[in-house]
Amino acid sequence: MTIDLPSGTRPAGVDAAVEAARRVIDALVRSGDMTDADMASVTGRLNAVADDLEATAPPLRDRLVDMWRGDGMTRHDPVTGSENPIAPPVAYGAVDSSTIEGTVTLGLPYQGPPSSVHGGVSALLLDHTLGVANGWAGESGVTAELTLRYHHLTPLFEPLTVTARQTSVDGRKIRTTGEIAAGGRTCVSAEGLFIAKHPPRPR
Ligand SMILES: CC(C)(COP(=O)(O)OP(=O)(O)OC[C@H]1O[C@@H](n2cnc3c(N)ncnc32)[C@H](O)[C@@H]1OP(=O)(O)O)[C@@H](O)C(=O)NCCC(=O)NCCS
Numbered sequence: 574m575t576i577d578l579p580s581g582t583r584p585a586g587v588d589a590a591v592e593a594a595r596r597v598i599d600a601l602v603r604s605g606d607m608t609d610a611d612m613a614s615v616t617g618r619l620n621a622v623a624d625d626l627e628a629t630a631p632p633l634r635d636r637l638v639d640m641w642r643g644d645g646m647t648r649h650d651p652v653t654g655s656e657n658p659i660a661p662p663v664a665y666g667a668v669d670s671s672t673i674e675g676t677v678t679l680g681l682p683y684q685g686p687p688s689s690v691h692g693g694v695s696a697l698l699l700d701h702t703l704g705v706a707n708g709w710a711g712e713s714g715v716t717a718e719l720t721l722r723y724h725h726l727t728p729l730f731e732p733l734t735v736t737a738r739q740t741s742v743d744g745r746k747i748r749t750t751g752e753i754a755a756g757g758r759t760c761v762s763a764e765g766l767f768i769a770k771h772p773p774r775p776r
């Protein structure tokens with residue numbers, strides 16, 4: 574079964590709140606202690622928001638069922654998820670029947686080396702994008718092996734292209750490749766082995 578690609582961020586509801594949370598995370602990392610902001614006040618206001626959300630959140634099991642409603646892509650994952658503040662988020666488009674491509678610009682929360690993307694963040698983006706390419710191509714599974722090569726530092730603050738392509742399906746073994754590029758230069762390349770396995774969605 575071929576999945577639909579994630580359909581993007583909605584302008585209201587939780588998506589808008591998540592977008593605001595991303596701004597908060599970015600602004601906190603940007604500020605550090607080099608700010609005139611009253612951090613005691615900031616802390617109090619953020620805790621008040623968290624108190625409100627925690628007091629009104631649904632039971633975990635109900636939310637898990639809700640997260641996995643339907644058969645298609647989710648809105649909560651940590652890469653594309655418009656309901657997840659730790660997702661940058663990446664937005665994908667189809668290139669062909671087995672290839673997808675996404676664009677994203679990463680800021681300070683994703684820093685590893687100076688002004689460069691953390692290697693683990695690159696791994697996250699590639700693991701997920703290879704997985705979604707498999708769903709798009711019609712045969713998906715869980716990651717069994719992910720081999721990465723870091724060719725060049727991946728820059729923060731400029732558009733990155735994340736590409737993935739399913740290259741073969743052999744029984745349960747699915748092979749997929751991908752890369753992160755900046756300005757047309759490959760920064761990280763990936764080869765993945767996925768095994769067709771489909772943990773049940775909570776219902
Ligand atoms: C990957 C996983 C599904 C394989 O377990 P399994 O379903 O029991 O599959 P099997 O052990 O029967 O292996 C199936 C085939 O894949 C191969 N395989 C499995 N894991 C492999 C790996 N890491 N590297 C290379 N080959 C592997 C096996 O050798 C076997 O090949 P064969 O059919 O030629 O003998 C299982 O180890 C797993 O669930 N791992 C966790 C996955 C995960 O959390 N990924 C991140 C989130 S998506």
Ligand SMILES: CCCCCCCCCC(=O)O
Binds near residue numbers: 708713
């Ligand atoms: C059919 C749906 C495909 C979704 C792909 C999600 C990739 C998850 C990768 C991972 O958890 O390591």
